[in-house]
Amino acid sequence: MLKLRIITALCLIPVVLGAIFLLPLPFFALFATAVYLLAGREWGRFIDTDKTNVVMVFLALVLVALMASVPIEQIWADGLHDLVAAILGAGALWWLCALPLVLRYPNSRALWQQRPWLKAVFALLSLVPFFWSLLTLRSYQYEQDPHYGAWLLLFVMALVWAADTGAYFAGKTLGKHKLCPQVSPGKTIEGMIGGVLAACALALVVTLAVELPGPQRNAVLLASVVAVLASVLGDLVESMFKRAAGLKDSGNILPGHGGIMDRIDSLTAALPMFVVVYQLAGQG
Numbered sequence: 001m002l003k004l005r006i007i008t009a010l011c012l013i014p015v016v017l018g019a020i021f022l023l024p025l026p027f028f029a030l031f032a033t034a035v036y037l038l039a040g041r042e043w044g045r046f047i048d049t050d051k052t053n054v055v056m057v058f059l060a061l062v063l064v065a066l067m068a069s070v071p072i073e074q075i076w077a078d079g080l081h082d083l084v085a086a087i088l089g090a091g092a093l094w095w096l097c098a099l100p101l102v103l104r105y106p107n108s109r110a111l112w113q114q115r116p117w118l119k120a121v122f123a124l125l126s127l128v129p130f131f132w133s134l135l136t137l138r139s140y141q142y143e144q145d146p147h148y149g150a151w152l153l154l155f156v157m158a159l160v161w162a163a164d165t166g167a168y169f170a171g172k173t174l175g176k177h178k179l180c181p182q183v184s185p186g187k188t189i190e191g192m193i194g195g196v197l198a199a200c201a202l203a204l205v206v207t208l209a210v211e212l213p214g215p216q217r218n219a220v221l222l223a224s225v226v227a228v229l230a231s232v233l234g235d236l237v238e239s240m241f242k243r244a245a246g247l248k249d250s251g252n253i254l255p256g257h258g259g260i261m262d263r264i265d266s267l268t269a270a271l272p273m274f275v276v277v278y279q280l281a282g283q284g
Helices: 002-023 025-047 052-069 083-103 115-136 148-174 188-210 212-244 260-283
Strands: 178-180 183-189
Touching: 002 025, 002 052, 002 148, 002 188, 025 052, 025 115, 025 212, 025 260, 052 083, 052 115, 083 115, 083 212, 115 148, 115 212, 115 260, 148 183, 148 188, 148 212, 178 188, 178 212, 183 188, 183 212, 188 212, 212 260
Parallel strands: none
Antiparallel strands: 178 183
16 A cells, blocks of 8 residues: 555645746636636535535536636736625634644534535635635736746645655654544644644744745735645544545545545645635734
8 A cells, every 4th residue: 555655645735836937827717717616526525425526526516617707817807806805704714613622522513414505615715715824825926927926836836745745753652642533543742743843943044044024924924824734724624524425535536645635635724724824924
């Protein structure tokens, strides 16, 4: 299994990096749309395994309507587009609301387990802001430098990867206290702290290396910390819905890794939270 995971990861890395750095913005939007639709279909398994395509079509129609309202070249036309900012803000509020659902699981399951429409709303609030945060970061200062946003997006993704790596090793060596045993028995408080420290170290090194002005550096660091904490929540939320649905993995499209959602669960929370916090901190 480990060998298969490594092979799949080695295949995925150049695909993801190529999409981020080599695709023009309209084609990157198509790539992000494909990820969104595949993730939406897997989210459908959390709702009803017999209606995964219905859920995907529903999410696709919502996305088409939003993209018709906000062409990608207008995302940063005069600051962040109001509709995009509202979508990302709604996503941030969802993750704040998701926290007590995770902390109170399995008792919280009574609220949504038998309400497919509510789980569909959760899917919208998880995936739509994720999609727009991808485009928001990738398109940042695109006219001045087509690769500036690519590096920014990679930075936020690297924070999540650093946190995952730090959490793994800290949890293995120091982990004693369970973080949320009813949802994900393997995660520990020590692991989470180790992951946050690893990501913070990366953020500090990067912001110092690129010589950001003090206020901007502080905004990036604050957004980075919040994004990393949100990434932990994103992972736990997906684990909660999988556990409630009796699923081990969200899908099987990625050999050794499971489904798309199993790979992007942390990013669905981290990316929109980074943008929202940075926007708020940058304006403060």
